[in-house]
Amino acid sequence: MKKLQNVVIKGTKEGLTLHLNDSCSFEELKKELYWKLSENYRSQEGQQQITVKVQVGNRYLTDTQIEELKELITQTKNLVVDSVSSNVMTKEEVEQMKQEQKIVSVSSIVRSGQVVKVPGDLLLIGDVNPGGTVMAGGNIFVMGVLKGIAHAGCYGNTEAIIAASIMKPSQLRIGEFINRAPDHYTDQENREMECAYINENNQIMIDRLQVLIQLRPNLTRLERGW
Template identity: 65%
Template sequence: MTEKKQQYVTIKGTKDGLVLHLDDSCSFRELLQELDEKLSTHYYEGDGRSLIEVQVKVGNRYVTEVQQEELRTLIRNKKNLVVDSIESDVVTKEQALAWKEETEIVSVSKIVRSGQILHVKGDLLLIGDVNPGGTVIAGGNIFIIGALRGIAHAGYYGDAEAVVAASVMNPMQLRISDVTTRAPEEKEDGAEGAEYAECAYINENNYIVVDRIQLLTHLRPNLTRLERGIV
């Protein structure tokens, strides 16, 4: 009795084209061979007058740029097939480092003086003051254990859920995502503002509101990295 050959390639048709599920346990050469055989059938060749988009899912297999090009070449050599995407569940080192930069909390102990700019990709925890004319920018949230008297821009890459918190909130300007506000008019130059820590966030009307920091647990219940599942 002939042993049934294991199937390394599964092809599914969708309204948008074809989805190729490629086994991640066999060798890449075995995969290419079976893929070539299956795509060579007349069913996938069509009449050549319209393109069929192909999504390739390689599972837990890391495919190099050279291997990706081999897959693209094999597929596009078949009549009227074009690769729309190649998706892998494996995260590259570069992707992991970029993700780490965007999600980590960067702790800095210094005074940001006039003319200085401190910019981080993730969350910023500043232990120190931001003097008038100084600027702090973060892709995520900004937490200042000290006085904010300069400019703070949280959610720099478009995160409207970001917040700014400071022990003393008396900024020249606050910006969260693409929403900007200046210091409240009632805070005169040189005034330290409230005697308690405050936070700034974008409300439901798309305005920046400054209020007691204790409200953050209700306004942003998933604020901490630990609660997000990021350790």
């Protein structure tokens, strides 16, 4: 019978994918990984770096074990770990995901000095005054005038958007990207609702809300009505 490989290395256009067996011990896994990388990917002077994605299947890894794998892989110098993915999640991670997928509705005026922050999407029915701040792990929808600061995707989600009935922010943030307010605004009294999003050049753009149909087709979680 052919011995099951604990480490399978596959090349892709983006780099390498390491498929690690989830039924062997972690120590066995590390030994075979070290041996295969040493045999096939010895570092050479001037060699271009290769991006590595690690898939561990149904194995749960602690933060310490993840760091051990990363250190083992990057010992070859020319390998850079892009991600380590597992099919297994802790109860805490599941609960956090559930919180981040919730839509929190708030009916209020956010005044100067106030901060409203939610883990998921925020639906604010009211205005954000200058000096006020709204933050969300997901998207932000302001059914009113946005004159303060809005930070969507505050945990790193760059696919998040910010929408407002009247868009006059002092600052917009999506993920780590920041867009300062323009020096002046055009009269928006008869204009449509607007949205802010990150384009392919990692710039925050403001456009009509209708563009999201093409840009973020999975924005809504409701597929059909009655």
